[in-house]
Amino acid sequence: NVVFAKKQIVPTTVTIREADRTELFIRRHIEMPAGSRCCKLHTVDKRLIPEAFQSLAPHKVQYRLFSRQALINLLKSYRTRLNNNKHLDFDECMCLTDADYIKLTGFTRAQHAHTLSHIPPTSLKNSATRSARSALAYVLMKLKLGLSDSVLTSMVGVNSKRQMSRIINEARVAVTKHFVPRYLGLAHLTRQDVINKHTSSIANRLLTEG
Structure with a gap:
């Protein structure tokens, strides 16, 4: 007997950015070590999507000592977020779903x-x-x-x-x-694309039947 093993597809992972790790600590009280990675499906433009923030859960609870500089950086990030929170922010990944x-x-x-x-x-x-x-x-x-x-x-x-x-x-x-020239009109389509994807059954009958 021949046994075929199914190949396991491992999704691509990306390194979680420092801004996302800081935001996670502020919003969820979850501290994520530098260099942590996640599945690329949970990111858009290399930033974590809001749904990923909500689904994350702490692996374990432990005490940790923060350096003075780390606390200063955290407070600066928190102040910046508070100052920008009164307006729509398309650069901050957690502001808009x-x-x-x-x-x-x-x-x-x-x-x-x-x-x-x-x-x-x-x-x-x-x-x-x-x-x-x-x-x-x-x-x-x-x-x-x-x-x-x-x-x-x-x-x-x-x-x-x-x-x-x-x-x-x-x-x-x-x-x-x-952007517009790539998606407006027929210039971005090949002849075969038009035939296969953009020709109705009625047009096919009119053009192909005598």
Whole structure:
């Protein structure tokens, strides 16, 4: 008799970032050692998704001594999070869930990251006032919700309406140049794709039957 062994597929893992480990300690009182890894399925754009934060459970309870610098860094992170908590924050992974993303932008977190991946950093740069990720979110919010620049300014904490207008314009130009051509019209499809995936049965009959 021949026995076939089923090959076990090991999912790809990624190192959990320091920002996520700090957030986990603040929110859940769970301290995660540096270098800890998790399944890639629990991350989007290399950051833990909110659902992963909620599902984590402590492995064991033990006392630990923290250095003075570690406590200072923790307090700084906590202060930064409190200062940013009054506005929508698309850079902080725990602030918005997938459902929040869909309501605000029409995209899931993964779709948002996918859209951003098509835009090169030279076209939509990170700045002191906003990240490329946030800039994309602002223009998507404007498209979905029809909000004015002044309302968006208050919601996300940008300094002025003029600055928000500039951010939205930069993001719009970048999306139009690098993302839209890949998914609008037929230019991104091959002839075979059109035949196999985008031709109705009626069109097939009209074109193939004499």
